[in-house]
Amino acid sequence: MLITDVSAAANRRAQRVMPMGNTRSSAFAAPYPIYLASGEGAYVTDVDGNRYLDFQNNFTALIHGYGHADVTSALLAQLMKGLSFANPTFPEIELAELLCDRVAHFEHVRFTNTGSEAVMMAIKAARALTGRTLVAKCEGAYHGNYDAVEINVSAPPTRWTDGCGGCSLEHDGLAASVAQQTVAIPFNDIENSDRILSAAGCDLAAVLIDPLPSRAGLVQITPEYLVSIGLV
Known part of the structure; x- marks a missing residue:
């Protein structure tokens, strides 16, 4: 039998500061969502120590899975330079160029958070x-x-x-x-x-x-x- 007592406690705590105890309605499941602690490859581990094969991949955003070596290395390298700037950067131009080159219908692109x-x-x-x-x-x-x-x-x-x-x-x-x-x-x-x-x-x-x-x-x-x- 799957034990998720820590997730249950986490949800009770979260409900005191967030509606339904989370900020993503699509992630909610009755009576409470499973709270995750870590991920590796195609698997995630919840706060109770249960391990699952992850079919969501953060709603397809993580196509390489969790902790991919190349992705992690690139993130660590950028982290030392800074992750968030108000002004434009070269990587922004490079990504836009890559997208426009790959998709014939794209003449211009604009990036958004959601x-x-x-x-x-x-x-x-x-x-x-x-x-x-x-x-x-x-x-x-x-x-x-x-x-x-x-x-x-x-x-x-x-x-x-x-x-x-x-x-x-x-x-x-x-x-x-x-x-x-x-x-x-x-x-x-x-x-x-x-x-x-x-x-x-x-x-x-x-x-x-x-x-x-x-x-x-x-x-x-x-x-x-x-x-x-x-x-x-």
Whole structure:
């Protein structure tokens, strides 16, 4: 039997200073999340000493696993020079060059701390460039905690809006006006998506697409669907 008494105690302590005892809602699990102490390769060890094969990899951010020798060496070398600066640096330029060289669609890039910030900036840029305000997104897709895209996120397919383009405000704290800023299109449904996007017409500033949406069950997007909505 798995013993997690130290994690339980850690969560009770954390709840005194953080809602639900953590700052990442997706990491919470009832009755309390497992608190981790260390990682090595593809494995993590919790505060109770239990060892697990880690399939999350910090939500795919750690593709090399924990404690990779080359990554650790690079971090230690940079640590001696400083890890955070307000001004730009050469590594910033080098990473941008690498990305633009590898991805033909990238003309320019801008770095952000989170995906939510990236989506927010992208939508603002699209609205500024087009002079339009309406945004389209797929049912069941998550694009961060930004008001314009926090609609029709968590509902299972049985509660989707059947391709009508309607919006469901599933989270407290969202203004009702958000429903007038976004339309929902059914994932991989060419006919209904085309109808909704055509109706939005000249009011549409951007279409957000996640090729492998986790909230929709990691269903892969079809090439035909991408072509139909004009994204390839």
